[in-house]
Amino acid sequence: MIKTVDLKKIFRSEEVETWALNDVNIEIAEGEFVAIMGPSGCGKSTLLNILGLLDNPSSGSYILNGTDVSYLKESNRTDLRKGVIGFVFQSFNLIEELNVFENIELPLLYMKIPANERKRRVNEAMTRMAISHRKKHFPQQLSGGQQQRVAIARAVVANPKLILADEPTGNLDSKNGAEVMNLLSDLNREGTTIVMVTHSEHDAGYASRIINLFDGRVVPDTISY
Known part of the structure; x- marks a missing residue:
């Protein structure tokens, strides 16, 4: 599903060059659950942004x-990106002026899905994430775990083939974090490809494979950070 060949990313500021990624070669098959790990500044989020076409x-x-x-x-x-890639972020990225239903509905509006079908899909996603009782609530009225459930519902409502998750449990306590990881695992078992950036060895344990980055390069998992 995903393949990169000698991928490089350079950020330039005046006369300064920063190599965020250097000759990254990876392959991720359809249906895999892959965790990308490495120290801060190693290029994890930069790689995820490229994979997500951001x-x-x-x-x-x-x-x-x-x-x-x-x-x-x-x-x-x-x-x-529409209908192909779903995103889940550490900071939830919900729109505060929209309620739960409206936040989840957004991708379907961008895809110009008819109203009746939008309603059906959003209700289905809310039921799956156990947040139907919060459909009229706004993000500031929700707990962190509930906000991340809304974010996952928004990511899956368009039935994407690929979900990219950037530190999806970073703002959650251990209980809510485990619930979010179980939800992602369930989606993967149903065939959704998941690529997750994480610092957490616990969260990485849910993945079927780990890709390690160090200084913008893919490295063996034996390297010491």
Whole structure:
């Protein structure tokens, strides 16, 4: 499903160059659950942004479902993300002016799904995440665990083939964190490909494979950080 070839990302500021990724070569099969680990600043989130088509690499190739998507324009990247990729972030990224139902509905509005189908899909996602009783509540009225459930419901409501999760339990206590990881595991068992950035060895234990990054490169899991 995912393949990168000699992927590089360089950030330039005046005359300073920062190599965030350097010759990253990975392959992730459809249906895998992969954790990306490494110390802060190693390039984990940069790699996830490229995989999620939120950014382009500086050089190298990114192949998604057999298509080279390395250097698409923003409008093309936006179109390709719809219905293909779902995102779950540490900070939840919910819109405070929208209630639970409306936050989950957003991806379907962007896809121009008819109203009746939107309602059906949102209700189904809320039921699955056990937040139907909160449908009219706003993010500030929810606990952290409930907010992350809303974020996962929003990620899955369009039935994406790929979910990218960036520190999905980073703002949660251990109980809520375990519940979120169990939800992601359930989605993976049903066939959804999941790529997760995490610092947590516990969370990484839910994955079927770990990719380790250090100074922007893929390294063996024996390296000492």
